[in-house]
Amino acid sequence: MKITVIGGTGLIGSQLVSKLREAGHTAVPASLSTGVDLLTGKGIDEALDGAETVVNVSNSPTFDAASPDFFRTTMGTLLTAGERTGVRHQVVLSIVGVDRIPQLDYYRAKTLQEELLRNGPAAYSIVRATQFFEFMDDVMSWTSDGETVRLPATRLQPIAAADVVAALAEVVTAAPLDDTVDVAGPDVFPLDEIGRVTLAAHRDRRSVVTDDTAGMFAAVRGDELIAGPGARIAPTSYKEWLGNGS
Numbered sequence: 001m002k003i004t005v006i007g008g009t010g011l012i013g014s015q016l017v018s019k020l021r022e023a024g025h026t027a028v029p030a031s032l033s034t035g036v037d038l039l040t041g042k043g044i045d046e047a048l049d050g051a052e053t054v055v056n057v058s059n060s061p062t063f064d065a066a067s068p069d070f071f072r073t074t075m076g077t078l079l080t081a082g083e084r085t086g087v088r089h090q091v092v093l094s095i096v097g098v099d100r101i102p103q104l105d106y107y108r109a110k111t112l113q114e115e116l117l118r119n120g121p122a123a124y125s126i127v128r129a130t131q132f133f134e135f136m137d138d139v140m141s142w143t144s145d146g147e148t149v150r151l152p153a154t155r156l157q158p159i160a161a162a163d164v165v166a167a168l169a170e171v172v173t174a175a176p177l178d179d180t181v182d183v184a185g186p187d188v189f190p191l192d193e194i195g196r197v198t199l200a201a202h203r204d205r206r207s208v209v210t211d212d213t214a215g216m217f218a219a220v221r222g223d224e225l226i227a228g229p230g231a232r233i234a235p236t237s238y239k240e241w242l243g244n245g246s
Contacts, residue, residue: 002051
């Protein structure tokens with residue numbers, strides 16, 4: 001099967017391309033670096049030529065109010081090109097709870113992307129994942145002054161990128177779901193606790209201060225980012241991942 005991976009040179013996309021190729025599929029990475037621009041449509045027909053499935057793991061360059069326009073344009077380009085080139089299955093990687101936090105610009109944008117896909121011309125699957133282990137250092141950097149890290153006690157259920165890739169590989173090589181599936185890590189932690197565990201594992205001397213006004217996740221007050229019933233629970237725990245030197 002030929003599968004085109006939009007965003008195929010990034011964290012998730014590059015691993016997905018490798019995993020699909022190992023399984024015997026023809027996986028083609030498509031991104032700006034390979035000459036494909038979803039904003040203008042440049043190179044998209046060539047990237048989709050002969051593909052039965054396209055999986056979109058691309059990301060907006062910003063997380064602010066400009067992100068809805070990015071997803072509106074790129075999703076429209078991809079759906080139109082897919083119909084033109086005969087793509088049968090469109091897959092998008094999204095975020096668990098994305099439609100429950102409209103106060104965040106980026107989450108509204110991803111909700112819009114999902115809606116465009118559902119209403120599009122092709123059979124579809126949406127894989128919603130929780131926050132990646134690999135991004136926890138970045139999350140802490142947003143509210144660090146070099147000595148302390150301020151984090152809210154928002155409950156998260158983070159997941160390893162490799163486990164997201166495994167779930168995506170299953171979905172993109174199977175029949176379309178015409179539905180949404182959640183994938184999440186095995187453990188739920190308050191974000192401030194995740195910060196303390198992370199700093200301890202890295203032997204980082206900074207301390208964590210619980211501050212429910214700090215950072216993007218301060219906007220989340222309940223369990224909106226926790227996977228619901230029926231979610232696929234990944235095997236890798238955060239502490240195990242950290243213990244392996246990640």
